[in-house]
Amino acid sequence: MEKWDDNKAWFLVLPVFLVVAFSAIIPLMTVVNYSVQDIMAPGQGIFVGPEWYREVLHDPRLHEAFLRQLIYSFTVLAIEIPLGIAVALTLPSKGWKVSACLVLLALPLLIPWNVVGTIWVVFSRPDIGLAGVTINELLGIPYNYTADPMDSWLTVVIMDIWHWTPLVVLLCYAGLQAIPEAYYQAAKIDGASRWAVFRFIQLPKMRGVLMIAVLLRFMDSFMIYTEPFVLTGGGPGNSTTFLSQFLTKMAIGQFDLGPAAAFSLIYFLVILLLSYIFYTVITNLGKGVAK
Amino acid sequence: MSFSISKVDKRVGRETYLADIDLHLESGSQNVILGRTLAGKTTLLRIMAGLDRPSRGGIAENGKDVTGVSVRKRNVAMVYQQFVNYPSLSVFHNIASPLKLAGMAKADITARVGSVAAVLHIDHLLERLPQELSGGQQQRTAIARALVKDASLLLLDEPLVNLDYKLREELRTELRDIFSKRDSIVVYTTTEPSEALMLGGNLVVMHEGRVLQTGRAEEVYRCPASVTVAEILSDPPINVLRTRVDQTMAHLGDGLSVPLDGHLAGLAPGDYFFGVRSHHLFLHRQHPRDIELHARVELAEINGSETFIHMTYNGRPLVVQEEGVHQRRIDEAVSFFVRPRKFYIFDRDGALVRAPLFEDA
Incomplete structure (x- = not known):
């Protein structure tokens, strides 16, 4: 003792x-x-006990925002992850070109988030923006992200892809660079095709970094606030109002602190749960393949 | 099958990786390429496999030129220093992968994989993933994958370096037996003289991109063509003493001389290098004809059950291998003994002039 x-x-x-x-x-x-x-x-x-929880969970506007958020996050992941892998595979592996490519790729990551929104505001405006004018005038497709919900939605998605695919690329590139040359030689000697090299060497070897990429991109996109706030302000209508904006409107706009607090906790738990699901799925993915 | 390499050079930029390599290998032969790091061993293997093209010269299989033939069309297998296996495939599918790509029937694959796995003692691990195996087991899997396809050329690039001592010993013995039962050409590279001698077969000694000597392992050990070969082929490297020979005597320096008899008889007067392996230097007189030399201890290292004593004699570094574990003080004066019959005699350019008689080597 x-x-x-x-x-x-x-x-x-x-x-x-x-x-x-x-x-x-x-x-x-x-x-x-x-x-x-x-x-x-x-x-x-x-x-008041669980009253706010009950109210928030039954709020149809929240259901819409939640659905919108899910679709948004999955769209962004479904594009950014394969695109990031593809770009990483085409990057040079040595020489001065490596640094040049990496610096160019990293540029969007260095820009403050609200500036990203501003850049895209200027870029996509149908009257003066480079993209806006090009699409409207040169391609003849009517495009106005401030008025058309679909245009607005697409603009936010493309902005996110522009902003965050480089992160996926950098992570995948690091994963690819860590594969010893001997693996590629062995595959060559075996007579493996380019696809087989990707499927059985590169992809499994990138699993760790891909998991990080998926989790980071999922969590970030699920909490996205600044860029759509600057670009569209959640509009037109509610077409680009994601969960964070919904929460902010509730807490600051309407000063409904109770429901906002209840919603924050739900929000937090949802992200935790989904991240856990992603983690489990990706961890077990490789093991399932072996059978 | 016969495999020959003639006049092969490999240059990358301004650097020469290989120069003027000539080798002829027969099927069923076991060949060990011994050389220090950067000797060009790996480059040579890559050229043999068809992964790289030589800058000059050619490669022929059964007399047919295959220099430009891609690795996919060649029947080779290779094992690397790193444990290279497909990470997401089980041991079974890893071993089966070359057979699957060759389009073999499923039942045959299962039988072949089973028998190779049994030879390498990994038949109980077939369901596991490579990452769930120990280093030794991972390398066994990689070796199994190379053996399974019955390649006519089996290349192993320092396959045991990344394993610990015990595993290395174990696998080395097994590999020797496995190789001896195959009729493919086995080429095995290593930096370790003991490994090269233990595997036996043909020995190719490489240094700075050149082949210095080829021959049966024991013969090369007994009759190294030059000081460099002798240095590469013994660990610690052979000791070399600067010696002056006149009409009757060889002068080792420090006023020490030996008469020119035995295998030294009839040496032309001039400057020579006398080489003697460190295990032929003793700290106690073994024979009345031993000569005594004096030096000071610079470093004593204990290696397993032996002690290596480093000294300088007549301006040249020298190592005495002493049985047993001993403590030596730095700067302690020691006298050591050597029998003149054990001397290798090299000329001023390092080429072998005389080797000790067979029973003395």
């Missing part, structure tokens, strides 16, 4: 405990606190 006599060591844990408490637990509990109260004025709240 001697070793339990001196408990001073517990004090060493205190700093970590305080940091975690202030950075994560207390803010989260504040949200939990708000989500179960009806706040009349600062310091005056009534306990």
Whole structure:
């Protein structure tokens, strides 16, 4: 029992405990606190139990935003991941061209998110934007992202692809560069086709980085806020109102702190759940193939 | 099948990787290429496999020129330093992959994979993925994949370097037996003299892109054509003493001389290098005719159950291999003994003039 006599060591844990408490637990509990109260004025709240949760979960506008968000995230993933892999495969593997390509690719990643939105505003305006004018005048296709929901939706998707595919490319490129030359030689000696090399060497060897890419892109796209806020403001109508914007409107626009807090927690849990599903699926994907 | 390489050069940019390589290999032969890193071993293997083209010269199979024939059309198999297996395929499918690509029937594949896996003792692991195996098992899988397709040319590029000592010993013995039962041409590269001698067969000694000597392993060991070959072929490298020979005596320096008799008889006067392997230097007199030399310990390293004592004698580094584990103080004066009959005699350019008699080598 001697070793339990001196408990001073517990004090060493205190700093970590305080940091975690202030950075994560207390803010989260504040949200939990708000989500179960009806706040009349600062310091005056009534306990309402799960009422806000019930209300938020039954809100048809939220259902729409949620569906829109899911479609958006999956569209973006379905394009960015294969495109990123394809671009990474075509990048040169040595020489000065490598640095040139990587710098060019990394440029969109260095631009602040609200600037990305602004760039696309200027780029796509049907009256003065390079893309807008080209599509309307030269191609003769009527395009107006501020008025047509489909145009607006497509513009946001393309903006995201432009902005984030480089991240997938960089990750995949790193994964590809880590494959020893001997693998390609062995495949050549076996007489494997280009497709077989991709399918049985490159893809499995990229699994780790692809998982990171999918998770990062999923979480980021699921929480997307700044770029559509600048570009479309969620419109026209609600056609580009994603979950974050919906939440912000609720919390700041309408000052419905209770429902907004309840919604935040639901939002958080949904991302956690979906990320977990992705992780499990990708981890098991490789194992399933072997059978 | 016979496989010959004639006058092959390989240059990349201004650098010469291989120069003037001539080799002739017969099927059923076991060939070990021994050379230090950067000797050009891997480059040579790649050219033999058809992965690279030589800058000059040609390669022929059964007298037919195959220099430009792509690796896909050649019947070769290769094992690498790294454990190269398809990551997402089970051991079975890994071994089966060359057969599948060759379009073999399913039942035949299963039988062939089973028998090769049994030879390499991985038949109980067929369902596993490579990442679930130990390093030794991964390399066994890679070797199985190379053996399964019955290639006429089987190339192994330092296959055991990345394994630990015990596994290496074990697999080396097994490989020797496996190779001896095959009638393909086996080419095995290594940097380790002991590995080369243990595998036996034909030995090709390479250095700086050139083949220095070829022959039966024991013969090359007994009669190294030059100082460089002798250095590459013994670990620690052979000791070389600068020696002056006059009409009657050989002068090793420090006033030490030996009479020119035995295999030294009749040496023309001049400057020579006398070589002696470190295990032929002793710290105690073994024979009345041993000569005694003096030097100071510069470093003593313990290697397994032996002690290597590094010294300088007459301006040249020297290593004595002492049985057993001993502590030596740095700068301690030691005297050591050598029998003149054990000397290899090289001329000033390093070419072998005389080797010790067979029973002394």
